[in-house]
Amino acid sequence: xxxxxxxxxxxxxxxxxxxxxxxxxxxxxxxxxxxxxxxxxxxxxxxxxxxxxxxxxxxxxxxxxxxxxxxxxxxxxxxxxxxxxxxxxxxxxxxxxxxxxxxxxxxxxxxxxxxxxxxxxxxxxxxxxxxxxxxxxxxxxxxxxxxxxxxxxxxxxxxxxxxxxxxxxxxxxxxxxxxxxxxxxxxxxxxxxxxxxxxxxxxxxxxxxxxxxxxxxxxxxxxxxxxxxxxxxxxxxxxxxxxxxxxxxxxxxxxxxxxxxxxxxxxxxxxxxxxxxxxxxxxxxxxxxxxxxxxxxxxxxxxxxxxxxxxxxxxxxxxxxxxxxxxxxxxxxxxxxxxxxxxxxxxxxxxxxxxxxxxxxxxxxxxxxxxxxxxxxxxxxxxxxxxxxxxxxxxxxxxxxxxxxxxxxxxxxxxxxxxxxxxxxxxxxxxxxxxxxxxxxxxxxxxxxxxxxxxxxxxxxxxxxxxxxxxxxxxxxxxxxxxxxxxxxxxx
Amino acid sequence: xxxxxxxxxxxxxxxxxxxxxxxxxxxxxxxxxxxxxxxxxxxxxxxxxxxxxxxxxxxxxxxxxxxxxxxxxxxxxxxxxxxxxxxxxxxxxxxxxxxxxxxxxxxxxxxxxxxxxxxxxxxxxxxxxxxxxxxxxxxxxxxxxxxxxxxxxxxxxxxxxxxxxxxxxxxxxxxxxxxxxxxxxxxxxxxxxxxxxxxxxxxxxxxxxxxxxxxxxxxxxxxxxxxxxxxxxxxxxxxxxxxxxxxxxxxxxxxxxxxxxxxxxxxxxxxxxxxxxxxxxxxxxxxxxxxxxxxxxxxxxxxxxxxxxxxxxxxxxxxxxxxxxxxxxxxxxxxxxxxxxxxxxxxxxxxxxxxxxxxxxxxxxxxxxxxxxxxxxxxxxxxxxxxxxxxxxxxxxxxxxxxxxxxxxxxxxxxxxxxxxxxxxxxxxxxxxxxxxxxxxxxxxxxxxxxxxxxxxxxxxxxxxxxxxxxxxxxxxxxxxxxxxxxxxxxx
Numbered sequence: 001x002x003x004x005x006x007x008x009x010x011x012x013x014x015x016x017x018x019x020x021x022x023x024x025x026x027x028x029x030x031x032x033x034x035x036x037x038x039x040x041x042x043x044x045x046x047x048x049x050x051x052x053x054x055x056x057x058x059x060x061x062x063x064x065x066x067x068x069x070x071x072x073x074x075x076x077x078x079x080x081x082x083x084x085x086x087x088x089x090x091x092x093x094x095x096x097x098x099x100x101x102x103x104x105x106x107x108x109x110x111x112x113x114x115x116x117x118x119x120x121x122x123x124x125x126x127x128x129x130x131x132x133x134x135x136x137x138x139x140x141x142x143x144x145x146x147x148x149x150x151x152x153x154x155x156x157x158x159x160x161x162x163x164x165x166x167x168x169x170x171x172x173x174x175x176x177x178x179x180x181x182x183x184x185x186x187x188x189x190x191x192x193x194x195x196x197x198x199x200x201x202x203x204x205x206x207x208x209x210x211x212x213x214x215x216x217x218x219x220x221x222x223x224x225x226x227x228x229x230x231x232x233x234x235x236x237x238x239x240x241x242x243x244x245x246x247x248x249x250x251x252x253x254x255x256x257x258x259x260x261x262x263x264x265x266x267x268x269x270x271x272x273x274x275x276x277x278x279x280x281x282x283x284x285x286x287x288x289x290x291x292x293x294x295x296x297x298x299x300x301x302x303x304x305x306x307x308x309x310x311x312x313x314x315x316x317x318x319x320x321x322x323x324x325x326x327x328x329x330x331x332x333x334x335x336x337x338x339x340x341x342x343x344x345x346x347x348x349x350x351x352x353x354x355x356x357x358x359x360x361x362x363x364x365x366x367x368x369x370x371x372x373x374x375x376x377x378x379x380x381x382x383x384x385x386x387x388x389x390x391x392x393x394x395x396x397x398x399x400x401x402x403x404x405x406x407x408x409x410x411x412x413x414x415x416x417x418x419x420x421x422x423x424x425x426x427x428x429x430x431x432x433x434x435x436x437x438x439x440x441x442x443x444x445x446x447x448x449x450x451x452x453x454x455x456x457x458x459x460x461x462x463x464x465x466x467x468x469x470x471x472x473x474x475x476x477x478x479x480x481x482x483x484x485x486x487x488x489x490x491x492x
Numbered sequence: 493x494x495x496x497x498x499x500x501x502x503x504x505x506x507x508x509x510x511x512x513x514x515x516x517x518x519x520x521x522x523x524x525x526x527x528x529x530x531x532x533x534x535x536x537x538x539x540x541x542x543x544x545x546x547x548x549x550x551x552x553x554x555x556x557x558x559x560x561x562x563x564x565x566x567x568x569x570x571x572x573x574x575x576x577x578x579x580x581x582x583x584x585x586x587x588x589x590x591x592x593x594x595x596x597x598x599x600x601x602x603x604x605x606x607x608x609x610x611x612x613x614x615x616x617x618x619x620x621x622x623x624x625x626x627x628x629x630x631x632x633x634x635x636x637x638x639x640x641x642x643x644x645x646x647x648x649x650x651x652x653x654x655x656x657x658x659x660x661x662x663x664x665x666x667x668x669x670x671x672x673x674x675x676x677x678x679x680x681x682x683x684x685x686x687x688x689x690x691x692x693x694x695x696x697x698x699x700x701x702x703x704x705x706x707x708x709x710x711x712x713x714x715x716x717x718x719x720x721x722x723x724x725x726x727x728x729x730x731x732x733x734x735x736x737x738x739x740x741x742x743x744x745x746x747x748x749x750x751x752x753x754x755x756x757x758x759x760x761x762x763x764x765x766x767x768x769x770x771x772x773x774x775x776x777x778x779x780x781x782x783x784x785x786x787x788x789x790x791x792x793x794x795x796x797x798x799x800x801x802x803x804x805x806x807x808x809x810x811x812x813x814x815x816x817x818x819x820x821x822x823x824x825x826x827x828x829x830x831x832x833x834x835x836x837x838x839x840x841x842x843x844x845x846x847x848x849x850x851x852x853x854x855x856x857x858x859x860x861x862x863x864x865x866x867x868x869x870x871x872x873x874x875x876x877x878x879x880x881x882x883x884x885x886x887x888x889x890x891x892x893x894x895x896x897x898x899x900x901x902x903x904x905x906x907x908x909x910x911x912x913x914x915x916x917x918x919x920x921x922x923x924x925x926x927x928x929x930x931x932x933x934x935x936x937x938x939x940x941x942x943x944x945x946x947x948x949x950x951x952x953x954x955x956x957x958x959x960x961x962x963x964x965x966x967x968x969x970x971x972x973x974x975x976x977x978x979x980x981x982x983x984x
Contacts, residue, residue, distance in 0.1 A: 115738045115857040116888070117745070138746075160691050171689060174666065189948045194855040196887040197663060197929040199652050199702055201941045201971050202953045206698030210691055227745045246607045253609070253719045254630075255792055258750035300747055305797075363686040365607040395688040396608070437689040449693045456681045460960075461694045467959040468952075479693050 012052070012097050016073045020055060020099065023065040028056045028105065039100050042091050043084050043147075048443075049094040051078065058105040060180060060188060060219040066101055067217065068186025071473045075099050077184075078475055079213035081155030082126065084147040086359075087442025088478075089159060089212050095476040103154050106219060109133045117225040118177060118194040123154025123218045130223070139225035142169035154218045160210035162438030167394035168261045168298075169226065171438070172209065178222030179205040184215075184469035194222045207464065212440050213475040215468045229298035233306040234262065234338045237314075237326040238289040242368035244322040245293055249364070249394060251313050251322070252295060259306075262296035263394030264342050269403075270388045273348035274341055281340055284327040293393070294342045296335075345390045349403060354410035355388070356420045357401040360428040361437035364396045371398075374427045378402050378420055382413070397437040400424050425452075441479045449480065504544070504589050508565045512547060512591065515557040520548045520597070531592050534583050535576050535639075541586040543570065550597040552672060552680060552711040558593055559709065560678025563965045567591050569676075570967055571705035573647030574618065576639040578851075579934025580970075581651060581704050587968040595646050598711060601625045609717040610669060610686045615646025615710045622715070631717035634661035646710045652702035654930030659886035660753045660790075661718065663930070664701065670714035671697040676707075676961035686714045699956065704932055705967040707960045721790035725798040726754065726830045729806075729818040730781040734860035736814040737785055741856070741886060743805050743814070744787060751798075754788035755886030756834050761895075762880045765840035766833055773832055776819040785885070786834045788827075837882045841895060846902035847880070848912045849893040852920040853929035856888045863890075866919045870894050870912055874905070889929040892916055917944075933971045941972065 021029045030036065031053045039054045041047040052075070057063045070077050080090040080102045092098035106124035113119075114137060121130055127148040134141040145151060145163040155161075157179070161172045169175065178193040191205055208216045239245045245265065252260045268290050274281055285292075297306050310328045317323040329335040349355045362370055375387045384405035391399040402420055404413040425435035425448065435452055436445055450458045465472070465480055513521045522528065523545045531546045533539040544567070549555045562569050572582040572594045584590035598616035605611075606629060613622055619640040626633035637643060637655040647653075649671070653664045661667065670685040683697055700708045731737045737757065744752045760782050766773055777784075789798050802820045809815040821827040841847045854862055867879045876897035883891040894912055896905040917927035917940065927944055928937055942950045957964070957972055 113855055113857050115742065116855040118855070160695075162689055162691075166689060173695070183948070183952075187948050187951075189952065190946060191949060193924060193926070195853050195924075195926050195929070197654055197658060197853045197884075197889045198926040199654075199930055199932045200926055200928045200937075200944050201702075201933060201949075202707070202956055203652075203665070203698050203702050204949060204952055204956075206695050210693075210695050215694070227749050229749065250607065257719050257721065257792055300749055301793075361687050361689045363605055363608040363610070365605050392689075397689045432685060432687075434685070434687050434690040434692055436692045437687070438691055440691045441693060445692075452692050454682060456675070456679050457683060457693075457696060459679075460675075460681065460696055463959050464694055464696075467955050 012073060012075060016069065016075065017053060019069050020053065020066060023062050023069070024055050024057050028058060028062070030054045039080065039083065039102060040091050042088055046088055046091070049092050049098070051092045051098045051100045054100045054102055056102050056105045060106070060182065063101065063103070063182045063217055063219050064186045064188050066099070067182050067184060067473070070099060071185045071471055075473070076476050077101055077217070077473055079103065079154070079158070079217045081124065081152030081158070082147065082150040084151040084155065085159065085442055086439045087444045089440055089442030089475070090155065093443045093477050101217065103152060103219070110220065112137050113194060116194055118222050119225055120192060120194070120220065120222045121153055122220055123152060123157070125153050127151050127153060127156055134225050135228065137225070138228055140228045141223060142226055143172055143175060153221060157209050157218045157221055158211065158213045159440045162397065164392070165261060166392060167263055168258055173206065175224050176205060176209060176221055177224060179208060179218060180220035181208050181216035181218055184471065184473045189216065192220055192222055210440070212442060212479050214465060214479045215474065217474070227300065230300045231303050231306050232296055232298045232335060233303060233310065233329055234294060234296040234335045235310055235326055235328045236284050236338050236341065237293045237295065238285055238287070238324040239291050239293060239322060240289070240324055242291060242371055245291060245393060246364060246367070247320065247322040248293065248317050251317055255313050256297050256309055259297045259299040260394070261298045262294060264294040265390050265393040265398070266292040266294060266342055266345060267388060267390055269386055270345045270348065270390050271341060273352050273388070274344040277348045277351040278340070278344050281337070281344060284338065285325045287325070289324055294338055345388070346399070349388055349401060352403060354404040354413050355401050356414065356417045357399055358421055358424045358435070359397070359437050359439045360400055360424060360433055360435055361395070361397045362428060362431055362433035366431040366433065367393065367396065367398065370427060370431050370433070374400060374424055377423050377427060381420065381423065382416070384408070443478055446477070446479055447481050504565060504567060508561065508567065509545060511561050512545065512558060515554050515561070516547050516549050520550060520554070522546045531572065531575065531594060532583050534580055538580055538583070541584050541590070543584045543590045543592045546592045546594060548594050548597045552598070552674065555593065555595070555674045555709055555711050556678045556680050558591070559674050559676060559965070562591060563677045563963055567965070568968050569593055569709070569965055571595070571646070571650070571709045573616065573644030573650070574639065574642040576643040576647065577651065577934055578931045579936045581932055581934035581967070582647065585935045585969050593709065595644060595711070602712065604629050605686060608686055610714050611717055612684060612686070612712065612714045613645055614712055615644060615649070617645050619643050619645060619648055626717050627720065629717070630720055632720045633715060634718055635664055635667060645713060649701050649710045649713055650703065650705045651932045654889065656884070657753060658884060659755055660750055665698065667716050668697060668701060668713055669716055671700060671710060672712035673700050673708040673710055676963065676965045681708065684712055684714055702932070704934060704971050706957060706971045707966065709966070719792065722792045723795050723798055724788055724790045724827060725795060725802065725821055726786060726788040726827045727802055727818055727820045728776050728830050728833070729785045729787065730777055730779070730816040731783050731785060731814060732781070732816055734783060734863055737783055737885060738856060738859070739812065739814040740785065740809050743809055747805050748789050748801055751789045751791040752886070753790045754786060756786040757882050757885035757890070758784040758786060758834055758837060759880060759882055761878055762837045762840065762882050763833060765844050765880070766836040769840040769843040770832070770836050773829070773836060776830065777817045781816055786830055837880070838891070841880055841893060844895060846896040846905050847893050848906065848909045849891055850913055850916045850927070851889070851929050851931045852892055852916060852925050852927055853887070853889045854920060854923055854925035858923040858925065859885065859888065859890065862919060862923050862925070866892060866916055869915050869919060873912065873915065874908070876900070935970055938969070938971055939973050
């Protein structure tokens with residue numbers, strides 16, 4: 001992670017800035033230093049460089065005009081939604097004359113179609129406002145993130161956001177049917193189709209989803225809605241091993257099918273910290289084991305049936321000795337209490353001390369071997385470090401982290417972040433995993449992409465960048481490390 | 493649809509052909525005229541032009557070598573799987589010196605991962621063989637097509653195949669986790685990742701899925717597997733209107749969630765032909781109405797519960813007068829009998845006479861207005877034509893067809909195909925629909941893409957083609973109509 005630095009920008013002609021201001025009108029720009037700085041600082045306080053100005057367009061056409069003017073005049077565009085990126089994806093990083101294009105004024109719910117189960121929205125809608133609009137129509141928009149009150153749909157799409165409902169509903173990519181995108185040169189790609197089946201040539205939208213604003217600026221989207229499940233019942237289980245956890249997952253899928261919504265891993269070390277730092281939490285079972293699971297089914301079958309489903313699964317699991325102990329929530333309050341354990345894990349870590357975190361994913365069958373091997377590897381480097389590995393086991397996404405040794409120096413420990421992360425990432429790659437499951441690359445992991453994706457894939461990514469943003473205007477320095485000439489070299 | 497024609501090919505140097513033969517070895521090529529002609533004829537008998545030779549590589553490396561040699565020497569590559577395209581997507585069409593690269597010898601199941609619920613396969617595996625491998629592992633690979641015994645996974649991916657399970661499991665695109673692709677110049681893109689979450693830069697696989705072999709040759713894939721539902725219960729219902737059918741769909745989703753697997757529309761005119769041409773079929777309800785539905789839920793809940801679910805839904809539907817009559821299958825045999833009605837629709841049409849068919853999709857809320865308006869429009873042109881519109885109502889995909897008037901001349905009727913299809917397509921487009929929901933564009937609809945996708949999207953498609961296949965080698969003339977200079981013009 002780069003340290004906060006500040007670099008001066010060289011200035012473009014005043015007339016270009018004047019044109020940009022005219023596009024958005026008086027409400028749509030600011031050159032105020034405090035506001036510039038606030039938009040150029042990410043939510044964990046990282047700041048690299050001041051933008052020339054912050055633009056807040058209120059229509060797709062204004063975004064298009066901004067892109068065109070910047071593209072014509074050599075200004076760099078940094079698209080910004082709720083600025084909740086964990087990878088410095090939405091702040092200037094010193095790539096030239098950078099302009100922040102903040103989309104928060106594009107915040108209309110355009111349309112809800114109750115029969116098609118779709119919602120069309122502006123990119124600047126917060127995730128929470130889309131969830132709420134869906135709920136008012138008795139539908140579910142299933143993307144669920146900690147930052148949902150401030151993160152925006154455009155950012156969710158640009159980063160292919162994940163969260164806690166991926167096991168059942170997929171990532172953001174799986175929830176998008178149509179997309180409106182402003183291209184680097186200002187052209188507007190209108191793909192706001194609400195169709196579940198459409199085979200008329202290349203699927204362009206998936207190129208923009210997850211491209212972190214480097215290939216286009218998402219301005220609108222048509223999203224899938226789902227029936228709202230009326231019942232949610234969670235359970236906490238202890239299991240004798242990670243392999244048993246996988247065996248239990250097979251049983252849950254077999255009997256519960258798509259109603260299995262949550263299958264989260266909670267380690268002993270992590271829960272001990274939750275109990276320490278959140279004294280109101282308590283463990284619902286007798287004895288804490290190395291591995292606990294939070295499992296939830298959601299359906300419209302009624303609570304009794306979901307409990308029966310749990311009982312069917314757990315009785316088979318007890319017999320097969322894949323479960324040591326289990327508690328099924330008996331009330332909504334107990335369900336919340338169970339979730340509080342899972343939700344407290346990340347925060348309890350940070351409250352305990354300095355943490356080196358990762359966001360890896362693996363084929364599920366590789367998880368037990370990975371956890372063992374990776375723990376040994378990092379403890380060989382930091383013998384008294386505390387491994388806390390938790391996360392979305394059901395979809396193979398583990399936040400494998402290392403907490404500083406008790407009584408050690410935080411800064412000294414964090415100075416080894418790159419080294420430790422590299423060990424964890426390399427281990428994940430060696431087992432066909434990913435070093436960025438849901439957080440994206442942004443500016444902090446962009447140099448790893450060549451190593452991870454291999455030469456041909458990396459070359460193709462450069463080819464795509466060159467094809468869609470030949471002047472290298474959009475979110476430059478994010479996702480790809482573009483050295484001088486790299487783009488022109490691949491643009492043959 | 494183009495008439496069968498035969499055009500002579502001008503020959504490349506014998507040495508290039510010799511190199512290609514050497515790559516695949518004695519088992520891997522044929523210049524035999526009968527075999528060439530057989531591979532150059534699609535399954536409904538269309539034939540345009542003879543290929544130079546038919547190559548049957550047995551490894552990804554051989555495919556790569558073939559692509560490289562063809563790309564270096566100006567030969568065109570026609571990738572071919574099971575050759576079941578409905579759009580002439582996998583046969584030569586006279587674009588120069590064409591070589592068929594048939595993938596049927598790449599037919600290994602590479603790996604099944606029971607905990608990750610994934611299967612890795614060669615592109616030449618038939619769909620049926622993948623379904624079977626999944627079933628042997630007590631898993632479901634849900635893609636289901638009429639041609640599953642002969643169509644191949646590579647073709648399913650290249651065309652983003654649909655079929656009867658899309659409502660619940662999505663199209664082929666939704667079932668692919670990883671992809672191995674040979675690029676136009678022979679480079680091998682190894683993206684055989686089995687991860688459900690992976691945000692490490694651009695998602696390249698979706699560019700190849702549905703590109704119909706024009707951007708790369710799919711040689712392998714990692715596919716998702718699902719729990720095998722143990723219970724399937726179908727019902728046949730009559731509804732008073734298409735709007736009632738949509739209301740019923742909302743109820744089915746609300747109560748049944750993802751267990752709703754089938755929601756198919758069967759019109760009076762179509763079923764009358766089924767009863768006429770398949771005398772063993774019979775209607776399970778009293779009186780045939782304008783619109784019937786075949787609805788199926790699949791789950792692991794046991795038959796009793798699925799029947800209860802149907803009863804809950806239908807009692808609400810009867811009360812709201814959204815259903816006229818309904819029969820829930822009481823046995824496996826009756827389930828099959830219900831399905832036979834739906835499955836007989838297309839064939840009964842063809843047995844009755846000449847049919848002009850389409851493959852449109854719509855936002856579901858637009859279906860009632862579309863059906864009414866489109867019927868009027870085609871009947872205004874062919875007053876005694878018989879509209880038979882049926883299909884996957886649950887996902888908005890309607891096969892809207894027109895049967896020749898009783899006693900009319902078939903050829904004269906079919907000579908109006910373009911005119912009639914154009915009316916139907918235009919109507920669908922005007923309601924934000926698609927003129928190719930699941931069959932793709934191939935060679936027969938490629939000229940419609942510019943109209944359908946709009947200028948910016950069409951330009952971007954050309955940009956992608958130019959970026960990935962700059963010498964225009966792969967399946968030329970499919971998907972895009974590439975006129976002289978079009979590629980170089982957009983390759984700026």
